Amino acid sequence: MTAAPRRLESYLCGHWMAGQAEGQTLLDAATGAPVAMIDSTGLDFAGALDYGRRVAGPRLRAMSFHDRAGMLKALGLKLMEWKEEFYTESFRTGATRADGWIDIEGGIGTMLTFASKGRRELPNTRVLTDGEVEVLSKDGSFVAQHILTPLTGVAVHINAFNFPIWGMLEKIAPTLLAGVPCIVKPASQTAYLTELMVRRIVETGILPDGALQLVCGSVGDLLDHVTGQDAVTFTGSAWTGRKLKSHKAVVENSVRFTMEADSLNASILGPDAGPGTPEFDLFVKEVSREMTAKAGQKCTAIRRVIAPRAHVQALVEALRDRLGKTLPGLPGDETTRMGALASLDQRDEVRARIRDLQADAEIVAGNPDDVRVVSGDATMGAFLNPVLMYCDTPFTASAVHEVEAFGPVSTVMPYDDPAEAAELAAMGKGSLVSSVFTDDPKVAEEVVLALAPFHGRVMIGNRASAKTSTGHGSPLAPLVHGGPGRAGGGEEMGGIRGVKHYMQRTAVQGSPRLLSAVTGRWIEGAPVTHDIHPFRKSLEELKIGDQLVTAKREVTLEDVEHFAHFTGDTFYAHMDEAAAKANPFFDDRVAHGYLIASFAAGLFVEPNPGPVLANYGVDNLRFLTPVYFGDTLQVRLTCKEINPRANAEHGEVRWDCQVTNQNGAVVAQYDVLTMVAKHWPAA
Numbered sequence: 001m002t003a004a005p006r007r008l009e010s011y012l013c014g015h016w017m018a019g020q021a022e023g024q025t026l027l028d029a030a031t032g033a034p035v036a037m038i039d040s041t042g043l044d045f046a047g048a049l050d051y052g053r054r055v056a057g058p059r060l061r062a063m064s065f066h067d068r069a070g071m072l073k074a075l076g077l078k079l080m081e082w083k084e085e086f087y088t089e090s091f092r093t094g095a096t097r098a099d100g101w102i103d104i105e106g107g108i109g110t111m112l113t114f115a116s117k118g119r120r121e122l123p124n125t126r127v128l129t130d131g132e133v134e135v136l137s138k139d140g141s142f143v144a145q146h147i148l149t150p151l152t153g154v155a156v157h158i159n160a161f162n163f164p165i166w167g168m169l170e171k172i173a174p175t176l177l178a179g180v181p182c183i184v185k186p187a188s189q190t191a192y193l194t195e196l197m198v199r200r201i202v203e204t205g206i207l208p209d210g211a212l213q214l215v216c217g218s219v220g221d222l223l224d225h226v227t228g229q230d231a232v233t234f235t236g237s238a239w240t241g242r243k244l245k246s247h248k249a250v251v252e253n254s255v256r257f258t259m260e261a262d263s264l265n266a267s268i269l270g271p272d273a274g275p276g277t278p279e280f281d282l283f284v285k286e287v288s289r290e291m292t293a294k295a296g297q298k299c300t301a302i303r304r305v306i307a308p309r310a311h312v313q314a315l316v317e318a319l320r321d322r323l324g325k326t327l328p329g330l331p332g333d334e335t336t337r338m339g340a341l342a343s344l345d346q347r348d349e350v351r352a353r354i355r356d357l358q359a360d361a362e363i364v365a366g367n368p369d370d371v372r373v374v375s376g377d378a379t380m381g382a383f384l385n386p387v388l389m390y391c392d393t394p395f396t397a398s399a400v401h402e403v404e405a406f407g408p409v410s411t412v413m414p415y416d417d418p419a420e421a422a423e424l425a426a427m428g429k430g431s432l433v434s435s436v437f438t439d440d441p442k443v444a445e446e447v448v449l450a451l452a453p454f455h456g457r458v459m460i461g462n463r464a465s466a467k468t469s470t471g472h473g474s475p476l477a478p479l480v481h482g483g484p485g486r487a488g489g490g491e492e493m494g495g496i497r498g499v500k501h502y503m504q505r506t507a508v509q510g511s512p513r514l515l516s517a518v519t520g521r522w523i524e525g526a527p528v529t530h531d532i533h534p535f536r537k538s539l540e541e542l543k544i545g546d547q548l549v550t551a552k553r554e555v556t557l558e559d560v561e562h563f564a565h566f567t568g569d570t571f572y573a574h575m576d577e578a579a580a581k582a583n584p585f586f587d588d589r590v591a592h593g594y595l596i597a598s599f600a601a602g603l604f605v606e607p608n609p610g611p612v613l614a615n616y617g618v619d620n621l622r623f624l625t626p627v628y629f630g631d632t633l634q635v636r637l638t639c640k641e642i643n644p645r646a647n648a649e650h651g652e653v654r655w656d657c658q659v660t661n662q663n664g665a666v667v668a669q670y671d672v673l674t675m676v677a678k679h680w681p682a683a
Contacts, residue, residue, distance in 0.1 A: 618670045
C-alpha cells in the first residue's frame with residue numbers, strides 16, 4: 001500500500017503549522033509518485049516578521065561575531081551527521097547521489113566555511129570597523145570611523161527549486177553571521193527536502209528562537225510588511241525577480257534586494273586548445289559535466305559553447321560521443337549518471353525552450369521527444385536526454401543569446417578570433433559565470449579582461465589546474481556568486497563581503513575617546529594608561545589603551561653594517577654613501593627598515609616568560625621617515641584591540657606600534673599581532 005503524501009508545515013513564530021487549504025500535491029520527479037502536500041493559506045506573515053525582529057534579532061545582535069561563527073560551526077557539524085537522511089529524500093527531487101552531494105554536503109560545507117572565516121577574519125566583537133580612521137581636524141580632536149552594525153530587521157530568502165538545501169544554507173550562513181534572523185521560502189516543488197532540514201535544525205536547539213523561520217507554500221502578503229531594516233533575496237526567473245523587486249513596499253522602503261536570475265553562461269575554447277591538447281579534452285569533459293549535472297538544472301550551467309571555427313566540428317563530434325553515453329535514470333541507481341528534471345512541467349518547459357532555440361540553431365545530438373532511460377519509466381519520470389545544438393551564425397542570431405532552456409541543453413557556436421569569442425559571451429547581457437580553456441597567457445589576458453565586466457566570476461581552465469579545479473559551475477563560499485545585467489545585478493557569498501550585505505555602514509564622527517568606546521578599538525588621541533609593562537598583563541587584565549613608551553636607542557654605522565652583512569641585505573642605500581645621496585629619497589646612507597623594526601622589538605619586548613605567548617605577525621608596516629646614523633629611536637606601543645578566542649585559553653591582541661626619532665618624527669608605523677594567555681600564571 002502506497003503511503004499517503006505528508007503534509008508540509010511552515011515554521012513560524014516558534015511553532016510548526018500547516019496552511020488552511022489542501023494545497024498542491026508534489027510528485028517524485030523520477031517516479032511520479034505523490035510525495036507531499038504544500039500550502040501556506042492563512043498564515044500570519046506579518047507576525048512572523050515581527051517575531052524575527054522582536055525575539056531573534058536582539059539575541060543575535062547580543063552575540064559577537066565569534067559567538068555566531070561558533071553557532072554555525074556547531075550546526076553544520078550536527079547536520080553532517082544526518083546527511084544520509086537528506087540524501088534519501090533528495091532522490092525524490094530527481095537528483096543523483098553526485099547531484100545531492102553538491103546540494104547537501106556542498107551546502108553544509110558552505111555554512112562551515114562561513115563559520116571558519118568568521119572566526120579567522122572577523123573580530124570577537126559586535127561592531128565591525130570599515131577602513132581607517134579619518135582625521136577631520138588639525139589637532140586630531142575630531143575624527144571619524146566607518147562602522148558596520150547588523151540590520152534590526154529580517155532577511156527574507158526566496159529560493160529556487162534546483163538546490164533546496166544549498167540554496168538555503170548559502171544564504172542563511174552570512175545572514176546569521178551578520179546577526180540578522182531569516183525567513184526562508186523554498187520553491188514549492190522541492191520544499192519537502194528544505195522542510196526536512198529545517199526540522200532537524202530546529203531539533204538541535206542551536207539557533208536562537210526565531211533566528212530561522214520557514215514558509216512552505218506561497219509568500220502571501222509577506223512582502224507587504226517589509227521595512228527598510230529588512231532585506232530580500234531572490235533566486236529564480238528574471239521575470240519573477242523583477243516583479244518582486246518592484247513590489248510597492250520594497251520600492252517605498254528602499255529594502256535591500258539581491259537577485260540571482262537567468263544566466264546564459266558561456267564557456268570558451270581558446271584558439272590554442274585544438275584537438276589533441278589537454279585543454280580540448282578538459283573542455284569536452286567540462287561541457288558534458290555541466291550539461292548533465294543536476295540534469296542541467298544549475299544556474300551556473302554552460303548554456304553557450306563558444307569554440308574556434310576550425311575546431312567546432314571536432315568538438316561537436318567529441319561531445320556527441322560523450323553525451324550519447326549519458327542516459328537518465330532513477331537517481332538512486334548506482335548506474336545512473338544523470339537524474340530527472342524536477343517535474344514533468346519543468347520537462348515541458350525545457351522542450352518548449354528548445355523549440356524556441358531552433359529558430360537559430362539545429363539539434364546535432366539528442367532527441368528531446370524520444371527519451372531513453374537506463375532505469376525507471378520514461379512516461380512517469382521527468383527524464384530528458386542531453387540535447388546539443390549548433391548555431392553557425394551566432395552574431396546574427398537572437399534566441400541563442402536570449403532563451404535559457406533550464407535543463408541538459410547547450411548550443412555550440414563558432415568564433416574567428418578571441419575578441420569575437422568575448423563579444424559573443426557578452427551578448428548574453430550579463431551572466432553569473434564564464435570560463436575560458438587555454439594554456440596561452442596572452443589569450444587568457446585578452447579574453448578574461450573582456451569577459452570580466454559582463455560576468456560575476458570567470459574561470460580559467462588548463463592542464464596545470466585540471467586536478468584541483470572546482471570547475472566552471474561551482475559557486476564557492478569565498479567567491480562572489482552573482483552577476484550583472486540579466487543575471488540579476490547582485491552578489492551573494494563572497495566570504496565576508498556577503499556578511500556585510502546584511503549590515504549598515506555608518507560614518508561615526510566624534511572625539512577619539514568616545515569613538516574608541518563605540519568601536520572597542522583604540523584610536524590615536526583616546527585615553528591611555530601607563531602602569532606595569534602591558535606584556536605582563538593577561539587577557540583578563542589587559543585593557544584597550546594600555547601603553548608603553550620605551551627607552552631610546554641610537555642607530556650607529558656599526559649597527560647598519562653588521563645588519564647588512566649578517567642578513568645579506570647590502571642594498572646600496574645602506575652601504576654606498578655616494579649612491580645613497582644620488583637617490584631622490586635620501587640625504588645619506590640610511591638604516592634598513594627591517595633593522596628599525598628589529599630594534600623596535602628589542603625596545604618594547606619584555607623578555608621574561610609571561611602571558612604573551614607568541615608574535616604572529618605585523619600588519620600595515622610602513623617606513624615613513626629615513627633613519628640616518630646618529631638618529632635615536634623610541635617606541636610607543638599601545639593595546640589597540642583585544643579578541644579572546646571562545647574555545648581556547650588565549651586570544652589575539654593587536655598593538656599600535658609607532659617608532660619615532662629624536663625630533664618626534666614617525667619613522668615607522670605598524671600593528672603588532674600577539675597571542676596572549678587569558679590567565680597568568682596559567683592554570
